Amino acid sequence: MAVYKRGKTYTYRVYVGKDPATGKDRQISKGGFRTKKDAQLAAALIERQFHQGEYIEPSNLTLEALTAAWMDTYSMDVKESTLKMRKQALKKLISALNNPHVQKVTENDYQTFINDMAKQHSVNHVKIIHTSCKMVFQYAKEKLKIIKESPCDNVKLPKEKQTVEDIENEEVAYNYMEKGELEEFLTVAKEHGLYNDFPLFTTIAYSGLRVGELRCLKWSDIDFEAETIRVTKTIHNVSNNRKKFELFTPKTKKSVRTISIDPFVLDLLKQHQADQEHTKQQNTPVYKDHNFIFASNDGYPLTVTLINDRMRQLMSHTGINKSLSSHSFRHTHTALLIEAEVHIKEIQERLGHASLATTMDIYAKMTKTMKKDASTKFSKLMGNVSENLK
Numbered sequence: 001m002a003v004y005k006r007g008k009t010y011t012y013r014v015y016v017g018k019d020p021a022t023g024k025d026r027q028i029s030k031g032g033f034r035t036k037k038d039a040q041l042a043a044a045l046i047e048r049q050f051h052q053g054e055y056i057e058p059s060n061l062t063l064e065a066l067t068a069a070w071m072d073t074y075s076m077d078v079k080e081s082t083l084k085m086r087k088q089a090l091k092k093l094i095s096a097l098n099n100p101h102v103q104k105v106t107e108n109d110y111q112t113f114i115n116d117m118a119k120q121h122s123v124n125h126v127k128i129i130h131t132s133c134k135m136v137f138q139y140a141k142e143k144l145k146i147i148k149e150s151p152c153d154n155v156k157l158p159k160e161k162q163t164v165e166d167i168e169n170e171e172v173a174y175n176y177m178e179k180g181e182l183e184e185f186l187t188v189a190k191e192h193g194l195y196n197d198f199p200l201f202t203t204i205a206y207s208g209l210r211v212g213e214l215r216c217l218k219w220s221d222i223d224f225e226a227e228t229i230r231v232t233k234t235i236h237n238v239s240n241n242r243k244k245f246e247l248f249t250p251k252t253k254k255s256v257r258t259i260s261i262d263p264f265v266l267d268l269l270k271q272h273q274a275d276q277e278h279t280k281q282q283n284t285p286v287y288k289d290h291n292f293i294f295a296s297n298d299g300y301p302l303t304v305t306l307i308n309d310r311m312r313q314l315m316s317h318t319g320i321n322k323s324l325s326s327h328s329f330r331h332t333h334t335a336l337l338i339e340a341e342v343h344i345k346e347i348q349e350r351l352g353h354a355s356l357a358t359t360m361d362i363y364a365k366m367t368k369t370m371k372k373d374a375s376t377k378f379s380k381l382m383g384n385v386s387e388n389l390k
Contacts, residue, residue, distance in 0.1 A: 001013070001014050001015070001040075001043045001044070001047055003036055003039045003040050003043060005036070006031055009031055009032050009033055009034060010031070010033040010034075010035065010036050010038070010039035011029055011030065011031035011032075011033070011039065012029060012030060012031075012033070012039045012040070012042060012043035013027050013028070013029040013043075014027060014028055014029070014043050014047055015027055015047075028057075028058075030042065057146070058103070059101070059102065059103055059146040060101055061101065061102050061103075061140075061144075061146060062099050062100065062101055062102065063093065063094050063097060063099050063100055063101075063102055063105065064094050064099045066102050066136060066139070066140055066144075067090045067094065067136055069139075069144070070135070070136050070139045071083075071086075071087070073139075074086065074135070085128065085132075086132045086135075089128060089129040089131075089132035089133065090132055090133065090136060092117065092129060093113060093129070093133050096113045096116065097109060097113065102137075102140050102146060102147060103146060103147060105137075105151050106151055107151045107153075107154055107155070109151065110133070110151040110152055110155055111155055111156065114126065114129075114130060114155055114156075114157065114158075117129055118157075118158040123157075123158050123159065123160050126157060126158055127157060130152065130155065130157060133152055134150065134152040137150040137151060137152050138150055138152075154240040154241070175324075175328060175331045176324075176328050176329075176331035176332040176334075176335050177320065177322070177324070177328065177329075177332045179336060179339070181318075181320050181322075182205055182332055182336075184318050184319070184320065185201070185314065185315065185318055185320065186198070186201060186202055186205065188314050188317045188318050189201050189202070189314050192314065192317055193310075193314060194310065195275070195279070195297075196272075196294050196295075196302065196310075197310055197314065198268070199268050199269060199271075199272040199294070200214070200294050200302075200307070201311070201314075201329070202265055202268055203217075203261075203265055203268075203269065203293075203294075204326070204329045204330075204333075205329045205332060205333060206261065206262050206264075206265045206333070207229060207259060207261060207265070207333065208259075208329075208330050208333030208334060208337070208350060208351050209229075209231065209330070210234070210327075210330060210352075211304055211307065211326045211327060211330075212234040212235055212236075212304075213231050213233075213234055213250075213255075213352075214294065215235050215292075215294065215301050215302055215303075215304070215307075216233050216234060216235035216245075216247055216292065216301060217229070217231075217292070217293045217294065218290075218291045218292055218293060219273065219291055219293055220291060221293075222261075222266075222269065222293070224266055224270070227260055227261055227263060227266060228258050228259060228260055228261060229258070229259055229261050230257075230258050231250075231255065231256060231257050231258070231259065231352065232249070232250075232256055233247045233248060233249060233250065234247070234248055234249075234250055234255075235247055235248070235301060236248060237303060240303075242296070242300055242301070242302075242303050243300050245300070245301055250352070252352075252354040253354075254348075254349075254352050254353060254354045255352040255354070256352075257349060257350070257352050259350050269293065272293070273293075276293075276295070279297060280299075283297055283298060283299075286298045287299045288300060304326065307326045308325055308326050311324070311325070311326055330351070333351075334347060334351065334359075337350070344356070344359060344360065347359055
């Protein structure tokens, strides 16, 4: 790193590796700093980013040029109709943003674009446009490495408005999985899941934790000897940024609790802990160890969006025809506790409900097996009465 004065301002020059084409050293410089210290701090930041593998070299590649480069690869193994659909979607983006340099496209730019598209097109069509744009920016991030984060990551997409009829016709049974369905899903997670999938979904299914409680669970919260998990906090991501998170105490005292956990889950978590240590070693330069049990490859806690996306991906490999989210595991756990004839008060304490009424309300969401058993028991009880009324 070198800092020198040019006229009334200071300029820095920083080494950023060798040019892969020529083998010569590459340096970048920037001037206009009012003080030498300002230039030194800016240069130090660039050096730190370079050594941590986070430095992004400035690029003048336009959105249109990026799209063309991506199309060359994408077009090799897709149908002509699909290719045409992608081109039309990306053409809308390029036109709306006036073909800027890729590195200058912000999250706000992209959100404004999606908002405008939502005023002109159906929800499904907007999702198609978003998918196309997401693929292109992902290419810029992972293949070309000219952006650090995709402007598509935290976008809010329009949602279909639910009608009164939709709500009235919604089946309670679709809020959770039956025991057999849960086994099917976890089997798929074990056989086809990624790094976090199987231990994460098994833990939430066997514990009934809220998604926020699961995301901020730390290794210090588990007592392997006592076979318990201590729930003391929840998590919030500032501006939906996965690296900007805050930990909070739960809203109610009842949410702070210690629950017993199945030995099978504890054994699974021990293996996951060993796998995580291996991940830390592989990603040492960029791994920020916050002691989270379920963390990304750089140590930051997983987002709800990512967990739901992984669930949908795994669900597509099952025969389960239900619209479920990660919160459905909490309902699933509750239903199975009821089926196991666990006392309602114990269920309340395990789930951390502030009011027993909340637990009683969920109590109504029973499995098909339980409904059948209840009907059979009632028929047996009322047998004599039914005969007398014939």
